[in-house]
Amino acid sequence: MSSTRKAAAAAATALPDGPRPRPGGDGAGSSGTYSVLDFLTDGENDAAGRQLVQLFSGYLYTPVAVAIVELGILGRLAGKALTPEDIAKDAGTDPDATGRLLRAGMAVGLLSGDEDGRFRLSAAGERLGPDAGRLGEMAVLWLEPIREAMVGLAEHVRSGQQVDPAAPGGFWDYLGSHPGEAVKFARAMGYATSRLPAALDAAGYRPPAASRVVDVGGNRGTMLAWLLKALPDAAGVIFDRAEAMATAPDFLGAAGVQHRTELVPGSFFNEVPEGDLHLLSRVLHNWDDKSVRRIVANCAKAGSRGGSLVVVEYVLPAVPEPAAGHLMDVMMMVLYGGRERTLEQHRALIEPCGYALREEYPVGAVDGGQPPLRVLEFVRT
Ligand SMILES: C[S@@+](CC[C@H](N)C(=O)[O-])C[C@H]1O[C@@H](n2cnc3c(N)ncnc32)[C@H](O)[C@@H]1O
Structure with missing residues (x-):
């Protein structure tokens, strides 16, 4: 011994x-x-x-x-x-x-x-x-469907079964019928996203000019609040499932942008509110390629020519390396049937819907490590 x-x-x-x-x-x-x-x-x-x-x-x-x-x-x-x-x-x-x-x-x-x-x-x-x-906000992300999905990873890899998160009983449905859990999820998402604005400031990122910013799948509007501060004359919209926006009024109020923001409940598979800047922050990774095309096509339909689409994702390195995105990728696979993607995979899905890549910004590096997140800025063609 x-x-x-x-x-x-x-x-x-x-x-x-x-x-x-x-x-x-x-x-x-x-x-x-x-x-x-x-x-x-x-x-x-x-x-x-x-x-x-x-x-x-x-x-x-x-x-x-x-x-x-x-x-x-x-x-x-x-x-x-x-x-x-x-x-x-x-x-x-x-x-x-x-x-x-x-x-x-x-x-x-x-x-x-x-x-x-x-x-x-x-x-x-x-x-x-x-x-x-x-940091305790992250602990509440240990929700039952997430626990179960992660425990089933090996079986999932064996069967290759595709998860449909929009299907009845899927993850979003679960949150819809468990409002308390939806609030927990919103808190954890809000915490996970809250580091991003500071990282964007540190990276010197300035959003494209816009008069109406639509945060698609925006949840409590963590990113929208930052965009509205950077664009003081713009109006904002959070577009999400109703239960996902429960904590938005308090959050936007504390950020001082509530008077400029409208909350619009709905599904991005049907339509998206009009605007000249559409934001998709950590949304596309929840979905398979077919669903991503539908979401982006609806943004393009609601966007004006010359307007912008800003995508925030864990963009995977083209050559595999020990990146956080690969861990997120397996979670997306088992929980939502979604995936993390490389820059080229994003372009291949988004550009045919009526956009062209304008800029790409790496953000969020800690202690000189690889930046885990990227901002992909597209222009509506
Ligand atoms: C991973 S969260 C990202 C939240 C936020 N954009 C952020 O960066 O913190 C994905 C969001 O997509 C929303 N969502 C899921 N299905 C949706 C749908 N059909 N229509 C609109 N929003 C949806 C969820 O409610 C959730 O708020």
């Missing part, structure tokens, strides 16, 4: 129940006691072994973190130390199971425990907590 595992076993014997004291222990693996690296035998504990353990412990880490977020435990522990019984009483949960979840929360580094049986937030837990940051 490795020395780390011996230490863990000794600690477990000394304190079978309740949180274990962890001097300075503020994150998974910081003292080694709870590290999933304990799964590794001595000969396997090298860089490749640690990478593999991390890959295969996601199924434990993610649900524990999501349960802690979903049960409001982070909010209850903000600035306080509480026992499992305190939390269970307040949250209406089972005290024994709550204690076990809290101890697992220590193992993933979100919580720390005191010797008197109380738990508090670790530094990472505070970052995730409701008052400190917004």
